[in-house]
Amino acid sequence: MSALETQVAQGDSQPSTEHSRIHIHIPGVLGAYVALMKPRIIELLLLTTVPVMFLAARDVPSLWLVVATVVGGTLSAGSANALNCVVDADIDTKMRRTSRRPLPRHQVSSRSALVFGLVLGVVSTVWLGLLVNWLSAALALAANVFYVVGYSMILKRRTTQNIVWGGAAGCFPALIGWTAVTNELxxxxxxxxxxxxxxxxxxxxxxxxxxxxxxxxxxxxxxxxxxxxxxxxxxxxxxxxxxxxxxxxxxxxxxxxxxxxxxxxxxxxxxxxxxxxxxxxxxxxxxxxxxxxxxxxxxxxxxxxxxxxxxxxxxxxx
Structure with missing residues (x-):
């Protein structure tokens, strides 16, 4: 990594030329928004979605249906994770494990992260509704709301059993994968x-x-x-x-x-x-x-x- 890239990554002074801003600053911003979605968590959620689609189909499901479900599920989970970052911004600054997330590092403003999370939520719901089915879309939206409101805003700071009940949001991909194929529970x-x-x-x-x-x-x-x-x-x-x-x-x-x-x-x-x-x-x-x-x-x-x-x-x- 060059000295200029290191400066941008650490949030130091801006590059001195417009050319540098185009090629270095923008990828940094895009990377920050991707980080808000917590891709590593999404990988685990998709791991419980796609196999269930095979089990529901008792065969190889339509490739297009798998892709549509994976994309919609990724956007929905990314929405929940981004909104969680907004709710937990004050906590994240105090924890070593989360202190390098975009909000504690001031790479993205809280308002921008909030808008980003809400837009992803709307897009994912419409995507799943139109390209998969509305039952799967409703389940994804329910998981999103439960994670952000139920876990992040209510349970996390109030009870030692926070992850027991709040973790239910991460169980919805099993339902979504099944309903994507069968359109029923x-x-x-x-x-x-x-x-x-x-x-x-x-x-x-x-x-x-x-x-x-x-x-x-x-x-x-x-x-x-x-x-x-x-x-x-x-x-x-x-x-x-x-x-x-x-x-x-x-x-x-x-x-x-x-x-x-x-x-x-x-x-x-x-x-x-x-x-x-x-x-x-x-x-x-x-x-x-x-x-x-x-x-x-x-x-x-x-x-x-x-x-x-x-x-x-x-x-x-x-």
Missing amino acids: AWTPVVLFLIVFFWTPPHFWALAMRYRDDYAAAGVPMLPSVATSRDVAQQIITYSWVMVLTSIVLWPVAVTGWFYPGIAIALGIVFLVEAYDLRSRARDSEELSVIKPMRLFHLSNAYLALLFVAAAADPFLR
Whole structure:
């Protein structure tokens, strides 16, 4: 990176020529707006959307339908994430993990971020309604509103169970993927919704254990910042058991073959072993270097991805 690029990235003085502004400043602004959408989170949401479309179709769904759903889902999730950045701007400046987001760094104004998030929300709803179906559009909009209002504005700063209930917003892609293909709800996507619902606390609490000092400094009552690591690990085990049992329930509900339950049980055993190991390490020390919560966090990402891919692949293997 050149010295001029470094200056722009760090928000220092503007380049001295119009030519430099065109080629360096504009990409920086566009990058800031993309960052507001939190692309890495969107990737995980889409990972629970596309496999469900294959399971709903019991075949390869229309490529155009998959593309339309992915684009609409990306815009909807990006809207929710951008609006979340506006609501959490004061918190983000106090946390190391979020201090380099566009608003704390003053790369984008709060007003511009608000307008950007609202426009994305409108565009995504219309896109999904016209190109997929209005049921999927309504579900995406409901997830958006619940995440911004329910989680970000109401639950996050008021209760240690914030991510338990607020995390429901991240479960909607399972419903959206199913309705995109069938244009109706059924018990199968509801079970998939619940798998993600019970997966979210172990997944996020492992991450929050790593950044518990950040949440404490920001005054956010995330469970790991107000409870001992041993207590958090015990709750992680409880939710992990419910998650694994719910994943097995999908077998009779979705009428899968033997491939899916075999994978679900194997993945569940691996997940539970790591959850119990986390509790064991938490009993010995409160030091993060000993607890190693990120091991479970990274494992949880792989668990969800492989589980949903297994559900999507099962009809083809039969």
